[in-house]
Amino acid sequence: MLEKYFLPIVYGIEFCIGFPGNLLVVFGYIFCLPHWQSCNIYLFNLAVSGLIFLCTLPRLAYLYANNQSETSPFACIANRYILHVNLYSSILFMVWLSMDRFLLVRYPTRNHYLLRPRTALMVTALSWLVVNVEVAPMIVLMFQDLKSRNGKFCKDFASLKGDINTLGYSLGLTLAGYLLPLLGLYSFSYRIAHLLRAQERCLKRRTATFKRPLRAVALAAAMFLVLYTPYHLFRNIRIASWQVWQGLHPCTLKYIEGLYILTRPLAFLHSVINPVFYFLFGDKFREFFQAKLRKMVRKTEQQIQLTQQI
16 A cells, blocks of 8 residues: 555655756756866766656656566666665765865865865765775676566565575664764765864854855754664664564565665655755755856746837
8 A cells, every 4th residue: 555655646746846946956957057066966967866866766666656677687686786886976976075074174275185076086986986995796696586577576675585694784874874874974064064063163263154064064964863774774774674684474474565665765855856956965066056147037037028118
């Protein structure tokens, strides 16, 4: 019932809200931002990752609504690959954005080498490599699981069976892909707060402009804590329920599976919320985007006035 009525509706809402927001940001960066800084590179990759992932939701919603499984093995693997790459690349890029904000508060003149666009490109390439290495065992598991089912049933990660220890891999992925980046987010939040308090003591005044990076980083950490924790918790419980905890009552198994289904769209909600951070982190992008909108509005008003005069 949850897969047929809950997931299609929520996935549809996430696509309808998240896709236009991320698409607007991608085109905004391409056409409105002449000079890219390090944070713009991280934000652009974050937007592209979210946009690619959101494109998979209509297909998923259709399949769940019609009680169908993905028939193409390639489409099954590609969908799960995109989903989990987006899941772990998003929080990783948010860590680099938080690092960028911390360095910017500490080095306002951008004289630190980590604030250079070339360094940001190298960090971005390394991040994509790390995320793909993290997800690679899952692809192997999917191949093995599809082979055992003659390629007819596309299963979720928590239901995969193969030569790799699914629970051990899931716990390792939770630690490396979620908990360590989350710790990085909170670490940068603390360091920014500590640095701002030191600046306030020296300057003996409070400046709202310096508070913005702290609010943005703290909000990002809170978002991933709220959205990702239930998903990773119940994913591991779901795997343990059939792999380790033998003899559980069938109703208990159904409750665990139901709670796991509820947490999946909650975790993917970050792609809908991410456009907010493009305006909180990207100062220049916000300015250029607003200037572009004002220019378009003035041009539209002038065209309307000319039409009325004619």
